[in-house]
Amino acid sequence: MNIIVEDWGIIDYTLAYQRQKSLVQEIIAGGTGHLIFCEHPPVLTLGRTFTEGSLLYTKEEIEQRGVTVQTVDRGGDVTLHAPGQLVVYVILDLNLFKRDLKGYLEKLEQVAVDLLKEFGILAVSVPGKRGVFVKADKIISIGVGVRKWVSYHGVGINVNTDLSLFSLIKPCGLDVHMTSMAKLLGRPKDMDEVKKKWAEIFSKTFKGEMTS
Amino acid sequence: MTTIILPELGEGITKATVAYWHVQQGDHVVAGDEVCEVTTDKATFNVEAPATGRVKSIAIQQGQDGLIGSVLGIIE
Numbered sequence: 001m002n003i004i005v006e007d008w009g010i011i012d013y014t015l016a017y018q019r020q021k022s023l024v025q026e027i028i029a030g031g032t033g034h035l036i037f038c039e040h041p042p043v044l045t046l047g048r049t050f051t052e053g054s055l056l057y058t059k060e061e062i063e064q065r066g067v068t069v070q071t072v073d074r075g076g077d078v079t080l081h082a083p084g085q086l087v088v089y090v091i092l093d094l095n096l097f098k099r100d101l102k103g104y105l106e107k108l109e110q111v112a113v114d115l116l117k118e119f120g121i122l123a124v125s126v127p128g129k130r131g132v133f134v135k136a137d138k139i140i141s142i143g144v145g146v147r148k149w150v151s152y153h154g155v156g157i158n159v160n161t162d163l164s165l166f167s168l169i170k171p172c173g174l175d176v177h178m179t180s181m182a183k184l185l186g187r188p189k190d191m192d193e194v195k196k197k198w199a200e201i202f203s204k205t206f207k208g209e210m211t212s
Numbered sequence: 213m214t215t216i217i218l219p220e221l222g223e224g225i226t227k228a229t230v231a232y233w234h235v236q237q238g239d240h241v242v243a244g245d246e247v248c249e250v251t252t253d254k255a256t257f258n259v260e261a262p263a264t265g266r267v268k269s270i271a272i273q274q275g276q277d278g279l280i281g282s283v284l285g286i287i288e
Binding site: 015047049101130144 | 220221222223224226229231232246249250251253254255256257258260
């Protein structure tokens with residue numbers, strides 16, 4: 001199975017979402033899967049299970065800090081995207097992976113855990129809480145959408161994210177602190193190196209699970 | 213009359229929450245149209261109309277849980 005890897009650079013959240021939707025249609029029509037890397041200007045996205053209590057300030061106060069707020073059709077509560085966070089969108093035909101949502105999410109988490117291990121960070125997925133954690137702190141968030149068994153959205157990896165922005169929210173509705181690779185390693189991490197490693201591990205993990 | 217069923221979402225998933233209905237009772241739908249979104253475990257799944265017709269009723273409202281295989285609504 002071929003997966004096309006693309007780097008969209010720093011891109012507006014809405015534009016990236018529209019592009020994802022176009023790719024989903026292409027894949028439904030028989031196109032090739034995509035792995036997309038990008039970063040977004042500061043934005044809070046509110047998923048389908050968003051609850052008001054997850055925003056710790058009013059929308060106006062949040063926007064005054066230069067962060068936009070947007071409702072999106074993905075699972076999960078509130079998530080922050082900002083420069084320094086590597087967003088990975090996975091547009092993939094899950095018909096090739098047993099049509100198993102839980103299995104798909106677990107595979108994404110496994111890629112994330114393996115990725116961090118490559119950089120000397122011991123992270124785990126926690127039963128009952130989606131995402132990837134280092135001790136009690138969350139480092140990677142996950143939220144996916146599925147249309148005709150084609151996935152979209154994906155993961156947000158805090159590489160060099162300005163963590164102070166997370167004080168605006170309860171990330172994913174949880175009382176949890178966020179961390180980043182830069183914080184844990186004590187220095188900013190090269191984004192391209194992280195992208196390259198993610199693509200390698202992702203390719204290995206998903207290819208091995210193909211059923212046809 | 214055709215039922216809209218909460219589909220199998222994979223191993224170990226027994227229920228999902230109806231997050232959003234795109235249609236209301238009385239709306240006309242075409243087979244394959246997305247009629248609602250269900251969420252489970254940080255994933256949103258778009259459920260399609262299994263037939264063309266009018267939405268006769270909605271059995272599981274937004275915010276409510278349903279077991280896999282249960283009737284979400286009826287098209288006639």
